[in-house]
Amino acid sequence: MTRIETLIKNFPANADAALITSGENRFYFSDFRSSAGVILVTRDIAYLIVDFRYGEAAQISAKNCKVIVYDNFSETICNLVKKHNLHNVLIERDNMTISELKTYENILKNTACNIIVNSALDNIIKDMRIIKSEQEIEKIKASQEITEKAFYHILDYIKVGVKERDLALEIEYFMKKCGAENVAFDLIVISGKKTSLPHGVPSNDEIKNGDFVLMDTGALLDGYHSDMTRTVAINGVSQEQIDIYNIVLKANTEAIKSIRPGIYAKDVDKIARDIIYNAGYEGCFGHSTGHGVGLQIHEYPVASPKSKNILEKNMIFTVEPGIYLPNKFGVRIEDMVAVTENGAEILTSVSKELIII
Numbered sequence: 001m002t003r004i005e006t007l008i009k010n011f012p013a014n015a016d017a018a019l020i021t022s023g024e025n026r027f028y029f030s031d032f033r034s035s036a037g038v039i040l041v042t043r044d045i046a047y048l049i050v051d052f053r054y055g056e057a058a059q060i061s062a063k064n065c066k067v068i069v070y071d072n073f074s075e076t077i078c079n080l081v082k083k084h085n086l087h088n089v090l091i092e093r094d095n096m097t098i099s100e101l102k103t104y105e106n107i108l109k110n111t112a113c114n115i116i117v118n119s120a121l122d123n124i125i126k127d128m129r130i131i132k133s134e135q136e137i138e139k140i141k142a143s144q145e146i147t148e149k150a151f152y153h154i155l156d157y158i159k160v161g162v163k164e165r166d167l168a169l170e171i172e173y174f175m176k177k178c179g180a181e182n183v184a185f186d187l188i189v190i191s192g193k194k195t196s197l198p199h200g201v202p203s204n205d206e207i208k209n210g211d212f213v214l215m216d217t218g219a220l221l222d223g224y225h226s227d228m229t230r231t232v233a234i235n236g237v238s239q240e241q242i243d244i245y246n247i248v249l250k251a252n253t254e255a256i257k258s259i260r261p262g263i264y265a266k267d268v269d270k271i272a273r274d275i276i277y278n279a280g281y282e283g284c285f286g287h288s289t290g291h292g293v294g295l296q297i298h299e300y301p302v303a304s305p306k307s308k309n310i311l312e313k314n315m316i317f318t319v320e321p322g323i324y325l326p327n328k329f330g331v332r333i334e335d336m337v338a339v340t341e342n343g344a345e346i347l348t349s350v351s352k353e354l355i356i357i
């Protein structure tokens with residue numbers, strides 16, 4: 001069954017079509033990447049509707065959709081609505097701006113078609129994307145391979161006096177040299193006191209003796225993201241730094257050990273959180289233990305205290321506990337894992353023993 005067929009099978013009874021407008025979901029359903037366009041899915045056929053810039057490329061490589069290259073977008077939509085006698089169309093509410101919604105309402109105002117403004121379509125697609133196909137798992141592994149090559153590459157550059165920004169730029173340059181189409185997100189390479197900021201921004205600060213250097217990095221390859229954090233130390237770190245590193249390491253490894261199909265993602269979070277809180281660092285770990293990774297850097301499942309996700313085979317998510325001591329330092333250790341038949345496959349192969357440079 002194609003993804004389009006699965007989507008149609010899951011349409012609520014009141015819907016006779018769906019309008020897919022987000023870039024990653026257009027790619028998910030048509031295997032065609034573009035910065036613009038929509039897929040109109042009816043119960044019989046799906047149309048990928050693009051402008052001239054993507055016409056030729058879409059005709060060649062889009063899958064499971066009939067390609068329409070439009071001159072007049074509104075007319076094209078209205079003609080399809082009439083042709084297929086559409087009355088209720090689902091939209092991606094999570095991805096549509098108010099002004100886009102107003103535009104579609106305006107386009108459809110002289111037709112018999114209504115827009116269903118609820119989360120039905122988002123939920124169907126979320127439930128599909130949360131489980132990765134074998135091919136998607138391979139793509140994420142390939143993306144992670146670049147992230148790891150860049151990690152080993154940058155270890156030779158980390159020295160006292162080097163600027164955080166230069167390290168971040170070198171990682172980005174190297175990832176692209178290795179074939180990444182982009183970085184997965186703005187790379188985090190921070191040092192010293194700034195490591196207490198979970199999403200600190202690289203600056204011209206220089207690496208100093210006794211610093212932690214926290215590197216949260218990832219590549220984007222073939223539409224799929226990867227995500228890894230390692231915290232390395234510069235010669236002269238204190239016993240307190242080493243102790244905290246080892247608490248975070250234990251939280252990471254014990255949480256990963258607990259992963260198997262059928263358990264709640266929030267229970268994975270709890271294992272990591274309890275280890276950190278029981279070691280005396282309640283209040284120093286204020287983010288989720290993990291998030292899904294795929295066509296977006298943050299997707300489902302979520303491993304947080306409030307998560308409702310139950311783990312299933314072929315879900316991919318991060319396990320990234322941390323301890324952050326304001327104005328002192330922070331540590332985060334992040335792996336990506338894939339849920340297997342009876343446990344988890346760790347997709348991150350870089351060692352987690354503390355590297356002291």
Ligand SMILES: [Mn+2]
Nearest residue numbers: 227318320334
């Ligand atoms: Mn992450």
